[in-house]
Structures are given as C-alpha cells and as structure tokens.
Amino acid sequence: MIDLAKCLSSGQVFRWREVEPDVWEGFDGSTRGRFNSANFSPPEDPHWHRFFRLDEPLDLQSHLAQMCPKFAALPRIEGFRLLRPSDPVESFFSFLCTSNNHLSRIAKMVEFLFSHSTDSSPPTPSPLQGEGVLDAPLTSAGGMSIPTFTEPELRAAGFGYRAATIPQAAKLLIARGGRAYLQELRQTSLKEVQRELLSFPGVGPKLTDCIALYALHNTEAVPVDVHLWNGAVDLYFPDWRGTTLTAKKYEAIGDHFRTVFGPWAGHAHLFVYYADLKSR
C-alpha cells in the first residue's frame, strides 16, 4: 500500500496538487498523472513503476530497520516511499527553488517554471521558447525545455533572491550539455557529482544532495536540512544536541548513513527527515 498524498506532498516532487478530495493531479517530467489517493495502487505502466520504485521493498521502513536497530525507534510512517522522478531538469530546477523556502511557495515557483513546458499545455509563446532552450520544442512529442527566464521576469514572479541564481544556473547547465549532462552524472560517483553540482550558483551542499538523490537517482546522497539534522542528532549524534550544523558535521552525518545503510542511505534519510518534519 502506497500513501500517495504523503509521497507527493513531502518535498520530493513539487508539481502535484490535490485538485479535489483524494484526487491528485500532476506531472512527472512530461508525463501527466491523475490518481485517486484513497486505496491507491499504481498503474501497471512502466513509467509509474519506475516513479514509485516498485522494484524495491514495499515495506521499506521495515527493510531499513533491519539494517539499524536505532532506526527502528522511528515512528511508523505508513505507505511512504522514496520517489524516482524521471526528468533530471525538472528536479534540478525544482530544488533550486527550495532553499530557505516553504513548500507552498516552492510549488508556485516550480509551477511557474514548468507550466508552459509540458506537452499537455497549449504551445503559447513563453520565455521558455527563447534561445537556449534545449530538446524538443513544445510539441505533442513531449520533452521539457530548460527554463530560460531572465532575472527581472523571475523577480516579477516572486522568486526573490533566487531570481538571480536560477538564470545563471540555467546558463551554466546549458553550457555543460543540459539534460544530457545531468543524465551522464547518473553514472558518476557521488563525490564527483557533488563536486560538479556545487559549482552551480545557488547550489550548496544540501541542494547538491537533493539533486543527486532525486534528479540523478544516486541513493547514497543524504541531504541534511534542519529536519534531518534534528532527527540524526536524536538518533545517532546525541552529543551534538544544542550545537549547530557545520560543514564537518554535514559530511559526518552523510557518511554515517552511508556506512549503516549503504545504497539505501537516501531512502533512510527520507524517513528520518519526515519523522521530524511531522513531530514539530
């Protein structure tokens, strides 16, 4: 059993809305979805099979608890799963919107970036169709473009100080090969990925690991935000209670998760993160 609402509203993906009670609508890349969250079972389609990671244990939390007794102390989070978004460009820019930000505003910003770039929307002229746009034009063949808005446009749309970094990051991404560059990074070690992503403006250690985990499917990545910090301190680093997160500690937390959970570190992080998110 998958808790669809929990999965889609937990900050892994940002393009889904509950359009009426128990009905969730949104996009993964250029693929549209409309699902009922009451008694949800994913469609047989290979696309959604990958998105919901159905080749992985259904009771993920128990699977992880077997690797770590302390992890078993977490409250039960029913039906929760790590998602596997298909389009690295979508995830890349989505997480660029998340720094020091709230879920509700993130969703609006992500919608602004991508609302014109899916094959279901009418091919109205938009800044996305300007120069620098990669991949297919906005046709029924699908394929999402790279957002190439300018800073004033994003300022006007309420992006705040991220209005400066997002166009810069887009330029750099395009210069490095765009979507193909990100897809190549899927075959690259986490260390190397971190080095690459950290060189983007507006991308620090936390966003680096978010992009590694969700855009690149590197499940060794452990994004340490305030919630994961709280949870990790409670669970594994009680001596650090009352101290602040530094670069050293950031690294140590990720290393600990990787030591204990190996390639399931990213999955484990999600439960620790979510448990703290809901407890405060």
Add this chain to the structure above:
DNA sequence: TAGGGACCTGCC
C-alpha cells in the same frame, strides 16, 4: 573550521 548576518516572500 566555526560563527554571524543578509537575502525575497509568506505564513505563524
């Protein structure tokens, strides 16, 4: 290395 402050906007 660690600590402190600014930064857009919106909600508590």
Add this chain to the structure above:
DNA sequence: GCAGGTCCCT
C-alpha cells in the same frame, strides 16, 4: 519573527 540554505565575511 522564522523558514525544507547559500554566500560572504570575520
């Protein structure tokens, strides 16, 4: 005031 950080400067 502070938030699901980053960047810049002591």
